[in-house]
Amino acid sequence: xxxxxxxxxxxxxxxxxxxxxxxxxxxxxxxxxxxxxxxxxxxxxxxxxxxxxxxxxxxxxxxxxxxxxxxxxxxxxxxxxxxxxxxxxxxxxxxxxxxxxxxxxxxxxxxxxxxxxxxxxxxxxxxxxxxxxxxxxxxxxxxx
Numbered sequence: 217x218x219x220x221x222x223x224x225x226x227x228x229x230x231x232x233x234x235x236x237x238x239x240x241x242x243x244x245x246x247x248x249x250x251x252x253x254x255x256x257x258x259x260x261x262x263x264x265x266x267x268x269x270x271x272x273x274x275x276x277x278x279x280x281x282x283x284x285x286x287x288x289x290x291x292x293x294x295x296x297x298x299x300x301x302x303x304x305x306x307x308x309x310x311x312x313x314x315x316x317x318x319x320x321x322x323x324x325x326x327x328x329x330x331x332x333x334x335x336x337x338x339x340x341x342x343x344x345x346x347x348x349x350x351x352x353x354x355x356x357x358x359x360x
Contacts, residue, residue, distance in 0.1 A: 225329070225332075228283065228332070232283060240272075242272070247265050247268045270344070277308075277337070280332075280333075299316055303318070310330050
């Protein structure tokens with residue numbers, strides 16, 4: 217069963233990396249398009265750019281959490297989708313409340329989701345910092 221956990225976890229992690237990559241590319245395009253439409257380039261466009269980035273990242277992470285939940289539900293690890301989504305959200309975010317847990321045979325898969333979430337949230341944070349330095353409220357040379 218451990219091999220099945222690792223194989224399935226690797227598949228889902230690969231899918232989330234693809235989603236994240238294309239999602240961040242889309243967020244970049246959306247941010248550039250929106251800020252190009254708002255003139256003059258002042259605080260209004262910076263606020264718009266940062267809102268676009270934050271909401272975009274949140275949407276990408278939401279899709280990834282729902283993907284994990286769909287796998288849990290599809291594998292009958294949890295009896296209903298709401299529980300699978302709750303567990304996935306707590307696990308992906310590494311909060312890990314522990315009030316809902318998978319059966320013993322799926323613990324490795326859950327651990328892989330936690331590592332996946334940790335890495336993708338970190339990647340998102342790095343992207344958010346880069347965006348805030350480029351177009352957001354923390355432009356290099358103005359605040360640092």
